[in-house]
Amino acid sequence: MPVLRQARLVLPDGLVENGWLCTEGERIAALGGPQQLPPPGPDGGQYNLSGHYVVPGxxxxxxxxxxxxxxxxxxxxxxxxxxxxxxxxxxxxxxxxxxxxxxxxxxxxxxxxxxxxxxxxxxxxxxxxxxxxxxxxxxxxxxxxxxxxxxxxxxxxxxxxxxxxxxxxxxxxxxxxxxxxxxxxxxxxxxxxxxxxxxxxxxxxxxxxxxxxxxxxxxxxxxxxxxxxxxxxxxxxxxxxxxxxxxxxxxxxxxxxxxxxxxxxxxxxxxxxxxxxxxxxxxxxxxxxxxxxxxxxxxxxxxxxxxxxxxxxxxxxxxxxxxxxxxxxxxxxxxxxxxxxxxLGLADRIGTLETGKYADLVVLDDDLRVVAVMRRGRWVHGMGATAHVPAVTL
CATH class of the missing domain: 3.20.20.140 (Metal-dependent hydrolases)
Incomplete structure (x- = not known):
């Protein structure tokens, strides 16, 4: 269960500073702010994003x-x-x-x-x-x-x-x-x-x-x-x-x-x-x-x-x-x-950072330039990813 910490989560109604997000399989398992503690997530790795933005894919x-x-x-x-x-x-x-x-x-x-x-x-x-x-x-x-x-x-x-x-x-x-x-x-x-x-x-x-x-x-x-x-x-x-x-x-x-x-x-x-x-x-x-x-x-x-x-x-x-x-x-x-x-009729599965939706997300730096990309819970750019494009189910 990978855990992203120290992130600025971009949600439709505002930013969550010092937020965290964890994934399980292809989906977002949980997310929250500094007032909540994320799960330890030892199996999937810890990613300190140092205040980078996380936006939906x-x-x-x-x-x-x-x-x-x-x-x-x-x-x-x-x-x-x-x-x-x-x-x-x-x-x-x-x-x-x-x-x-x-x-x-x-x-x-x-x-x-x-x-x-x-x-x-x-x-x-x-x-x-x-x-x-x-x-x-x-x-x-x-x-x-x-x-x-x-x-x-x-x-x-x-x-x-x-x-x-x-x-x-x-x-x-x-x-x-x-x-x-x-x-x-x-x-x-x-x-x-x-x-x-x-x-x-x-x-x-x-x-x-x-x-x-x-x-x-x-x-x-x-x-x-x-x-x-x-x-x-x-x-x-x-x-x-x-x-x-x-x-x-x-x-x-x-x-x-x-x-x-x-x-x-x-x-x-x-x-x-x-x-x-x-x-x-x-x-x-x-x-x-x-x-x-x-x-x-x-x-x-x-x-x-x-x-x-x-x-x-x-x-x-x-x-x-x-x-x-x-x-x-x-x-x-x-x-x-x-x-x-x-x-496209897909908003029940993608489009926001939300528990239960697919873990499609983009990490952006302060200049809004791409640092890393996750698709269906897998890093496909940055974070040591390969260039492989995984097949998915919409």
Missing amino acids: FVDMHVHGGGGGAFSSGRVEEARNAVAFHLSHGTTTIMASTVTGALADLERYIAELAELVEDGVLAGIHLEGPFIARSRCGAHDPNLLRDPEPAAVRRLVKAGRGAVRMVTLAPELEHGLEATGLLADAGVIAAFGHTDATYAEANHAIARGARVATHVFNAMRPVHHREPGPVTAALEQEEVFVEIVNDGMHVHPSVVHLVYAAAGAHRIALITDAMEAAGSPDGRYPLGPLTVEVSGGAVRVAGTDTLAGSTLTMDNALRNTVLSVGVPIEQAAVSASLTPARA
């Missing part, structure tokens, strides 16, 4: 790759490399996002990724495209976009054998509202993004079951004082979770601050939207069928100013939220862990 519900691996490559080892890279930055639960492609190619990628979901390496699959608006396609090949006809939507969901957990679509497309309802009825999260939807159209999608706004503000009709658009609809509706890419480039810190004031940490999910170049040098990289250029950490479609994903990691997203936006660490941790866990 990060949950990234929108990421395309990293560490030189892409989820849309069709190669399982690349996907495993991407998972290992983000795990070293504290992401203990990760959902693989695909990019727009031909239906046959997407079926193949989904089937390959489904194996990793079944093995417990991935929490699920997110389809970003091809059911999105040409006018807001961003880094998606406009020639491969299509209307979300029910047959096409069912075809891709079926390819995942239950692993497809979320689909982003533009609700203003001909079959957009029908597809939204179809997905919601099938237990798949319907997200609206890469969309030119009006305020009314977005609200219709929410009424049909849409529950996530994909990287809010980005690739989305902007707010106008006479046409509020999908951003305002998302922020108004309590049942909608809003994703934010907080890398300082996708959304200005002042706007992130505004979103926190409007929606609160309990509805904001920090995401990376990272692609394979995360953790790699600047240069040219593939993103699905397109080529992107990475310079100074910014990713753009080659030869354009269009942002194309990011090189962000979840630890940097949390740090930016605390240091650049001014959100208290306990609220930033909610957005990095609990909120996406709630969006």
